[in-house]
Amino acid sequence: MNSAPNAPLAPENPALTGIDVASRLPSAVANAPLFKRNSFGFDVQAEWALSITSAAQLQATMDIILAAGWPWRVLGGGSNVILPSFLPGITLLMDIAGQAIQEESADGTLLSVGAGVNWHEFVTWTLDHDLPGLENLALIPGTVGAAPIQNIGAYGLEVGEYIQAVEAFDCATQSMVEMAASQCHFAYRDSIFKANPKRYIITRVDFVLPKAWSPRLHYADLAQAFSEVDQPSPEAIFVAVCRIRNRKLPDPKLIGNAGSFFQNPIVSHAQYEQLLKQFPNLVSYPEAGGQRKLAAGWMIDHCGFKGVRAGSVGVYENQALVLVHYGQGDAKAVLELAKTIQDEVHRTFGIDLLIEPIRY
Ligand SMILES: Cc1cc2nc3c(=O)[nH]c(=O)nc-3n(C[C@H](O)[C@H](O)[C@H](O)COP(=O)(O)OP(=O)(O)OC[C@H]3O[C@@H](n4cnc5c(N)ncnc54)[C@H](O)[C@@H]3O)c2cc1C
Known part of the structure; x- marks a missing residue:
């Protein structure tokens, strides 16, 4: 990581002028409804919203936003936020796509995934490619880029266990950084990203899924579902997790x-x-x-x-x-x-x- 731990962030200036935004960020949309981008379904409007589809675009955009001092925030799927009815300034919508196998070894498989990829679709994709490990985290709403923020977890597994590195834009140094898992300070529903709000904007997450796999069934619901099965497959666990979640969660x-x-x-x-x-x-x-x-x-x-x-x-x-x-x-x-x-x-x-x- 090439950034100081407590570097000050650029101050925001709420005196945002529409003309400035429209001319300097021409793809930004004014008065954008975010009803579909907050899972509470509140009637929310962003003063300006801008879809981010690459790390390079994010870096260029943040240079403009930070220099102007405009208020800003980033939103993934909006499934872990409580939004007010009006969001002033610019709301960046994380839409960076893409997922690929980077490297395979006898020990494990290295995957790189864009921050805007849907989390559940990514978990499904890993199983389709015969890469078990994330099945306990099936059906968690939101994006891959948000997964490290609160170190998403369910049924006895936390995502931090499988993260190798996180690529992010560091707003304090205004540069891209790559942070190893050990630098992310993953803990229960916590990470360096959550502890430093608005400092890092995650653009890519690298995962390593080990070749050696064993089922993780110690949570009561899963233990019960497989009480009479010796060695359930990752797919069977995926299906069971989806069934349990559909029963318990709205x-x-x-x-x-x-x-x-x-x-x-x-x-x-x-x-x-x-x-x-x-x-x-x-x-x-x-x-x-x-x-x-x-x-x-x-x-x-x-x-x-x-x-x-x-x-x-x-x-x-x-x-x-x-x-x-x-x-x-x-x-x-x-x-x-x-x-x-x-x-x-x-x-x-x-x-x-x-x-x-x-x-x-
Ligand atoms: C029905 C339901 C079930 C859920 N079950 C679970 C569960 O089992 N376990 C669990 O851990 N969570 C669960 N959640 C919470 C939620 O799904 C996760 O926290 C998820 O990771 C949020 O992703 P998101 O893309 O929607 O993030 P958002 O809600 O859009 O954002 C959440 C926070 O992360 C920040 N953020 C988002 N993307 C980025 C980025 N690329 N870079 C920097 N900051 C970013 C936002 O600014 C915001 O502060 C559940 C939510 C719902 C609605």
Whole structure:
């Protein structure tokens, strides 16, 4: 990585003039609706939106944006964001395509994938090419470029395990950088990209899928699905993950949501033991270093919120960790409901729930 860890970012100047944008970024679209680019389905409009289809275009665009001090942000599929009804300045829509096998060795296969590629289509493509490893992460909405941001994870697997390197535009040094996985600081729903918002714009992700593969089935739903199968194939796991997710999670095309709305809190073993005395049915999973990951959905359900509706928003009836939008609502409505839930969980368990999607 050729950048200093805490280099200052260029300040933004909200005094954006339409004439400037139109003349200097002629492909930018004014007053662009983002209804289809936020899975909550809120009625959102970008003052300007610009599709980014290559790293070179991104670099040239960012040089203009940063020099002008225009407000900006980047959006992938919009499945992990809470957007206000108006986004000032420029919204960059990450559309860099392309996926290719770069290298095959006896140990593994190196893949390079454009940041705008749809994540689930990429996982399907790997299995079509006989490259198992990512099947537990099937059906997670969004783009490949956003996957490293919160180190997406599901069913006992996190994407960081398979990432070799990330290519990004570094807004602090205004240059392209390539960061090895060890420099990305991957942790539970976290990374250097999430910790430094608006510093890095990811353009490409390189994955290594090892030749040696074994099924990852320790999460309860998967263990149950394969309780009578000795060695399920990656394809069978892919199908099972899709089936379980379709049963438990609402399809954003039918009902707005951003998946898990809260992170599962991680507590010390001592705090877990204390809670278990009071709540013997508490659901949790072991973590490294003797810590414990508590099931936030169980805690929310215990507080009586599952299926509760508050006007235009509510808590999903099949999974209390998911907040849903029924239509005609906005970010304010969902954040108000979230606050009510956070307060009650804190009152009951003494635990602070953190919101997972990024707020703008
Ligand atoms: C039904 C549903 C189920 C879900 N299940 C899971 C799950 O099981 N596990 C999980 O981890 N997540 C899950 N999510 C959350 C979401 O799918 C992931 O976080 C996904 O990676 C978001 O991708 P996106 O392209 O939609 O990102 P966006 O929502 O567009 O962006 C998210 C954040 O990343 C930034 N960003 C996006 N692209 C880039 C880029 N190229 N460079 C720099 N910054 C960027 C944005 O600025 C924003 O801050 C779920 C969401 C839904 C709706």
